[in-house]
Amino acid sequence: MQRIVSNSLGLIAAAAALTCTSARAGELEVLHWWTSGGEAKAAAALKASMQAKGHTWKDFAVAGGGGDAAMTVLKSRVVSGNAPAAAQIKGPSLQEWAKEGVLANMDGVAKAEKWDELLPKVVSDVMKYKGNYIAVPVNVHRVNWLWANPAAFQKAGAKLPTTWDEFFVAAEALKKAGVIPVAHGGQNWQDFTTFESVALGVGGADFYKKALVQLDPASLSSPTMEKVLTTFKRVKDYTDKNANGRDWNLATAMVIKGEAGMQLMGDWAKGEFIAAGKVPGKDFACVAAPGTAKAYTFNVDSFAMFKLKNDANVKAQNDLAAAIMGTEFQEVFNLNKGSIPVRLNMKMDKFDDCAKLSSKDFVDDAKSGTLVPSIAHGMAVPSAAEGAIKDVVSQFWNADKMSAKDAMAKLAAAAKTK
Amino acid sequence: MRAAWLPKLVVAPSFVLALLFIYGLIAWNGYLSLSASRLLPNYEFAGFQQYANLFESERFHVALSNMAVFGTLFVGGAMAIGLVLAILLDQKIRAEGVLRTIYLYPMALSFIVTGTAWKWILNPGLGLEHLVQQWGWESFSFDWLVDPDKAIYCIAIAGVWQSAGFVMALFLAGLRGIDDSIVKAAQVDGASLPRIYWRILIPSLRPVFFSTLMVVSHLAIKSFDLVMALTAGGPGFATDLPATFMYAMAFSRGQIGLGAASATVMLALVAAIVVPYLYSELRVKK
Amino acid sequence: MNRLSVHRVLLWAALLLFAAWFLTPLYVMVVTSLKDMQQVREGNLLSLPSDPTLASWAKAWSSACTGIDCGGLKPFFMNSLLMVVPAVAVSTAIGSLNGYVLAKWRFPGSEGLFAMLLFGVFMPMQVVLLPMSQVLGWLGIASSIWGLILVHVIAGIPSTTLFFRNYYVGLPDELVKAAMLDGAGFWRIFTRIVLPLSTPIMVVTLIWQFTNIWNDFLYGVVFSGADSKPITVGLNNLANTSSSVKEYNVDMAAAMIAALPTLFVYIVAGKYFVRGLTAGAVKG
Numbered sequence: 001m002q003r004i005v006s007n008s009l010g011l012i013a014a015a016a017a018l019t020c021t022s023a024r025a026g027e028l029e030v031l032h033w034w035t036s037g038g039e040a041k042a043a044a045a046l047k048a049s050m051q052a053k054g055h056t057w058k059d060f061a062v063a064g065g066g067g068d069a070a071m072t073v074l075k076s077r078v079v080s081g082n083a084p085a086a087a088q089i090k091g092p093s094l095q096e097w098a099k100e101g102v103l104a105n106m107d108g109v110a111k112a113e114k115w116d117e118l119l120p121k122v123v124s125d126v127m128k129y130k131g132n133y134i135a136v137p138v139n140v141h142r143v144n145w146l147w148a149n150p151a152a153f154q155k156a157g158a159k160l161p162t163t164w165d166e167f168f169v170a171a172e173a174l175k176k177a178g179v180i181p182v183a184h185g186g187q188n189w190q191d192f193t194t195f196e197s198v199a200l201g202v203g204g205a206d207f208y209k210k211a212l213v214q215l216d217p218a219s220l221s222s223p224t225m226e227k228v229l230t231t232f233k234r235v236k237d238y239t240d241k242n243a244n245g246r247d248w249n250l251a252t253a254m255v256i257k258g259e260a261g262m263q264l265m266g267d268w269a270k271g272e273f274i275a276a277g278k279v280p281g282k283d284f285a286c287v288a289a290p291g292t293a294k295a296y297t298f299n300v301d302s303f304a305m306f307k308l309k310n311d312a313n314v315k316a317q318n319d320l321a322a323a324i325m326g327t328e329f330q331e332v333f334n335l336n337k338g339s340i341p342v343r344l345n346m347k348m349d350k351f352d353d354c355a356k357l358s359s360k361d362f363v364d365d366a367k368s369g370t371l372v373p374s375i376a377h378g379m380a381v382p383s384a385a386e387g388a389i390k391d392v393v394s395q396f397w398n399a400d401k402m403s404a405k406d407a408m409a410k411l412a413a414a415a416k417t418k
Numbered sequence: 419m420r421a422a423w424l425p426k427l428v429v430a431p432s433f434v435l436a437l438l439f440i441y442g443l444i445a446w447n448g449y450l451s452l453s454a455s456r457l458l459p460n461y462e463f464a465g466f467q468q469y470a471n472l473f474e475s476e477r478f479h480v481a482l483s484n485m486a487v488f489g490t491l492f493v494g495g496a497m498a499i500g501l502v503l504a505i506l507l508d509q510k511i512r513a514e515g516v517l518r519t520i521y522l523y524p525m526a527l528s529f530i531v532t533g534t535a536w537k538w539i540l541n542p543g544l545g546l547e548h549l550v551q552q553w554g555w556e557s558f559s560f561d562w563l564v565d566p567d568k569a570i571y572c573i574a575i576a577g578v579w580q581s582a583g584f585v586m587a588l589f590l591a592g593l594r595g596i597d598d599s600i601v602k603a604a605q606v607d608g609a610s611l612p613r614i615y616w617r618i619l620i621p622s623l624r625p626v627f628f629s630t631l632m633v634v635s636h637l638a639i640k641s642f643d644l645v646m647a648l649t650a651g652g653p654g655f656a657t658d659l660p661a662t663f664m665y666a667m668a669f670s671r672g673q674i675g676l677g678a679a680s681a682t683v684m685l686a687l688v689a690a691i692v693v694p695y696l697y698s699e700l701r702v703k704k
Numbered sequence: 705m706n707r708l709s710v711h712r713v714l715l716w717a718a719l720l721l722f723a724a725w726f727l728t729p730l731y732v733m734v735v736t737s738l739k740d741m742q743q744v745r746e747g748n749l750l751s752l753p754s755d756p757t758l759a760s761w762a763k764a765w766s767s768a769c770t771g772i773d774c775g776g777l778k779p780f781f782m783n784s785l786l787m788v789v790p791a792v793a794v795s796t797a798i799g800s801l802n803g804y805v806l807a808k809w810r811f812p813g814s815e816g817l818f819a820m821l822l823f824g825v826f827m828p829m830q831v832v833l834l835p836m837s838q839v840l841g842w843l844g845i846a847s848s849i850w851g852l853i854l855v856h857v858i859a860g861i862p863s864t865t866l867f868f869r870n871y872y873v874g875l876p877d878e879l880v881k882a883a884m885l886d887g888a889g890f891w892r893i894f895t896r897i898v899l900p901l902s903t904p905i906m907v908v909t910l911i912w913q914f915t916n917i918w919n920d921f922l923y924g925v926v927f928s929g930a931d932s933k934p935i936t937v938g939l940n941n942l943a944n945t946s947s948s949v950k951e952y953n954v955d956m957a958a959a960m961i962a963a964l965p966t967l968f969v970y971i972v973a974g975k976y977f978v979r980g981l982t983a984g985a986v987k988g
Contacts, residue, residue, distance in 0.1 A: 422811065424889075424890045425805040425809035425811065425890060426805075426811060428801055428805055428890075429801065429802050429805045429806070432798045432801075432802060432861050433802070433817060433821065435858055435861070436821055436824060436858055436861040436862060437817075437820060437821065437824075439824070439832075439858045439859070440820075440821075440823065440824035440827055440862075441820075442835075443827070443831055443832055443835055443836075444827065444831070446835045447831045447835075459834060499722075503722060506715060506718060506719055506722075507719075509715060511715075511716075511719065515975065517719055517723060518974065518978065519970070519971055519974050520723045520726050520727060521722065521723070521726055522970055522974055522977075523726070523730070523967060523970050523971065524726060524729075525915065525970065526915055526963060526966035526967045526969065526970040527919070527963050527966070527967075528918075528919030528920075528921070528936060528962065528963070528966075529919070530919075530921060530936065530939065530940065530959075531733075531939075531959045531962065531963055532729070534943065534955070534959060535729040535732060535733055535956075535959070536729060538732065538952075539728070539729060539732060549750060579725070579726065579729070583726070587977065587978050587981055588981055590978060590981075591978055591980075591981030592981075629866070629870060632822065632825060632866070635825075635826065636825045636826065636863075639826055639827075639828055642828065642829070642830070642922075643921060643922070660828075661828045661830060664828065664830055664831075665830050668830065668834075669830075674834070677830075678831075681828060681830070681831050684828065685826070685827070685828075688826050689823070689826075692823065692826060693823070696819050696822060696823070697819070
């Protein structure tokens with residue numbers, strides 16, 4: 001009799017424990033476009049930690065176009081009342097989505113995990129809408145890098161440039177030595193990545209902020225802008241004619257192989273070098289883009305959190321947010337992606353020299369006010385205007401007969417796009 | 419006729435659904451084009467502002483002219499090559515089955531697959547140009563794909579490649595369906611083969627021509643996938659078409675209102691050509 | 705006529721040139737999928753693999769990464785199959801009924817309705833996305849395989865109706881009249897007389913619908929749920945990765961795997977396709 005009672009009690013206890021756990025377990029649908037080997041591996045670590053807490057991870061990957069297809073799907077899902085728990089959205093788009101009233105308030109998790117102390121203000125501002133957190137940052141990419149192949153430079157007798165004048169000297173030398181001076185991929189965002197580095201280097205951080213972030217019409221039509229545009233167009237002479245449409249990683253491959261000398265690209269290029277077994281400092285060099293050693297163009301990837309109806313899913317969503325800002329994910333993910341943790345005060349021992357330099361500059365430049373958002377990567381300007389400016393810049397790059405003055409007029413018009 | 423309501427009842431559900439789907443969506447889209455929708459649809463009335471923005475957009479002008487160029491080349495090219503192939507295969511060739519399969523198989527591929535394959539073939543550094551140069555003709559150049567003025571022709575080439583076989587199948591069926599006695603009579607009269615084709619066979623293909631034109635135009639409108647895969651609208655936006663413009667504006671740039679306006683303009687243009695044609699063709703029948 | 709006349713030679717030359725143009729991309733895809741990355745980098749577009757291997761095919765099928773999951777195209781293949789079969793069957797059935805009515809049971813306004821339906825063929829797909837999402841949300845089938853099937857069925861009605869109507873117009877009216885005199889009604893005539901004669905056009909429509917729905921990407925990515933993504937979505941994720949080394953050989957193998965069912969259908973049933981068309985699909 002006693003055994004039956006104790007067994008039944010045991011069963012009831014077990015059942016209670018089970019229902020408790022399953023009541024907590026939620027379903028997480030996460031929209032992203034991390035479909036390549038390295039990124040997927042890092043994201044898989046996040047999935048594993050969610051599963052360890054008992055939640056189910058429904059992967060919702062949509063590759064292509066830096067998120068174009070993913071955004072299409074996301075809009076349809078939100079319109080049909082069926083939003084995912086989290087989606088890979090960044091920059092001003094976060095505020096645009098928040099304005100539509102579909103994002104969740106993450107202040108609970110933020111306070112518990114002390115996000116305000118762990119994030120630089122310039123980053124946490126982007127993650128907030130009207131003072132409340134609506135998204136979680138994942139990493140920090142530095143965009144204004146110049147990657148170079150030291151062997152190619154040696155062959156050409158050129159030295160790594162620190163200003164734009166030196167850049168063209170080195171490019172000439174590389175050209176004479178039969179090396180393609182600049183590896184470039186002719187895509188909208190790549191054209192603009194180069195353009196904004198030129199703007200930062202030629203015009204300086206203040207000009208960059210006024211002209212490209214604030215879209216001040218006077219700056220967009222100024223002589224400095226004209227100089228930026230002509231310098232930018234000069235770079236094209238040092239790229240090869242197959243650049244059009246080339247993916248960025250293929251351009252990086254050219255530098256890795258020594259076919260090209262330099263590439264102006266963000267730090268995800270480093271991931272390619274590392275994956276090819278190259279050692280920073282020896283096989284490849286990372287320096288700030290010419291003229292921008294004291295400035296930092298940042299690109300922060302983040303996940304927007306959508307309003308969910310189911311309580312268990314909301315709990316899962318909170319766990320996800322906490323995990324993303326946690327030290328373990330920050331380290332694993334960024335080691336694989338080539339970026340640096342967005343969480344301040346992390347130990348950088350496992351990171352390579354380029355990352356360490358990036359981390360130091362991030363903090364220093366934040367203090368001195370030369371930490372600027374990247375337009376090419378959607379960090380600064382609403383998507384409509386951003387798209388229009390990118391159109392103009394790419395058109396200028398590709399056109400044979402467009403003068404800098406024409407381009408300036410078009411830029412000013414494009415900047416007004418709502 | 420007995421039970422005259424039954425046929426109507428049978429087609430009613432699907433017709434209602436399909437017509438609602440088509441015209442309801444066109445109307446909804448039209449309404450959106452008059453609204454201030456940006457990231458998500460909203461229903462604030464904004465008058466013709468979106469249309470004004472549209473006509474100021476240089477990119478849209480490029481897209482419109484591309485649609486004219488591409489539409490003409492694609493439809494014209496597919497119809498012409500399809501007809502030629504059908505006439506060639508009608509000549510009682512022994513390997514007809516094999517050849518016909520070879521001409522027809524591209525239709526089986528999705529536009530994405532076609533775009534990817536042709537992107538590689540037309541790439542100056544890796545594809546055709548590179549190959550011919552490797553074969554010895556050092557000065558051969560074929561960089562149309564990266565030339566803003568010529569890239570649209572590359573898309574037409576890939577599109578015609580994909581669809582000409584289907585047109586061929588339709589015309590071949592049409593040719594085979596023509597009564598032999600007419601041809602024999604003409605031959606008895608001493609007409610040569612080209613004359614027979616020109617004067618008798620091709621004109622009697624008129625009904626086939628109609629259906630084929632409908633189908634090929636449908637494919638032209640759908641070539642969104644092909645452009646995205648082959649050039650993604652590039653270089654810059656030189657190969658943008660209204661369909662890709664609308665997609666970019668509505669989904670990537672949070673300008674749904676502008677995208678809807680471009681879709682409405684596109685539909686209006688298409689209607690201006692198609693409706694009179696539909697009217698004339700369907701009128702003619704009995 | 706001399707078999708080897710100049711005409712025949714020219715004819716064959718033209719045919720073979722066209723054949724070469726049509727076959728080249730297929731050749732490129734197959735040949736690339738059989739090389740390893742070393743050979744792809746070193747060789748050129750048309751070079752034969754020096755050491756053919758099926759490794760890329762195996763990877764594309766079962767271990768390539770399409771997001772966080774690295775299970776290759778296999779799961780997507782099943783999803784496509786589950787989605788395509790009902791969609792094709794239903795849209796074809798509806799098309800045949802509609803064609804039957806429009807061809808043999810005309811009523812005032814039926815031609816007008818038909819013309820209005822045809823216009824649907826010209827509507828760009830993007831216009832459909834957002835409103836349909838809203839509607840599917842109201843119906844409770846958004847982000848599921850049922851929503852996707854519904855969209856494909858509705859979108860297919862104009863084309864299938866066109867094919868069947870044109871074909872049935874070619875069937876002699878006397879057949880229907882004679883059957884009516886014998887006392888057969890609407891359904892009897894359809895099942896006993898019209899359907900048995902419909903094999904050629906059935907084949908044409910099934911092939912057309914199968915190809916279009918299997919190869920569609922846009923509706924597939926927008927209307928499916930996490931568990932029902934069709935193969936085009938898997939292929940896109942595989943081939944369009946935003947970073948890291950592009951494995952052209954795996955991409956080509958994946959593209960071929962995605963194209964195999966439709967290729968198979970065209971190669972095997974192509975003969976019936978033309979026969980079906982000859983029998984009057986387009987005589988309209």
